Amino acid sequence: QVQLVESGGGLVQAGGSLRLSCAASGRTRGASGLGWFRQAPGKERGFVAAIDWSGGSTYYADFAKGRFAISRDNPKNTMYLQMNSLKPEDTAVYYCGLKRYSYSNFDSPASYNYWGQGTQVTVSS
Secondary structure, eight states: OEEEEEEOOEEEETTOOEEEEEEEEESOTTOOEEEEEEEOTTSOOEEEEEEETTSOOEEEOGGGTTTEEEEEETTTTEEEEEEOSOOGGGOEEEEEEEEOOTTSOTTOGGGOSEEOOOEEEEEEO
């Protein structure tokens, strides 16, 4: 089994920054990547950013390009999402996921086999 634990969410004013963390443990060997998704009330879970297991390739949703940065600390088995210039529309529960198989897309929630419990990000105007 795989355990994913997110942290770093909170309340921030528009224009502010937050850094989310996702600590992975358990049977992570052989995974193909990690991703961040978010879900606002009444909306589906949507792609934010992803990184392959080696940390060499990154992927971003259009809204995240230039504002968010995904990274990995391999020895710590931890993924980060640095979020800058936050907007009220970024308010959501942010989830990290682990993707086992390399043939599946990084930007689809269906590609991810394990999920964390989520961390709330609230951006006030």
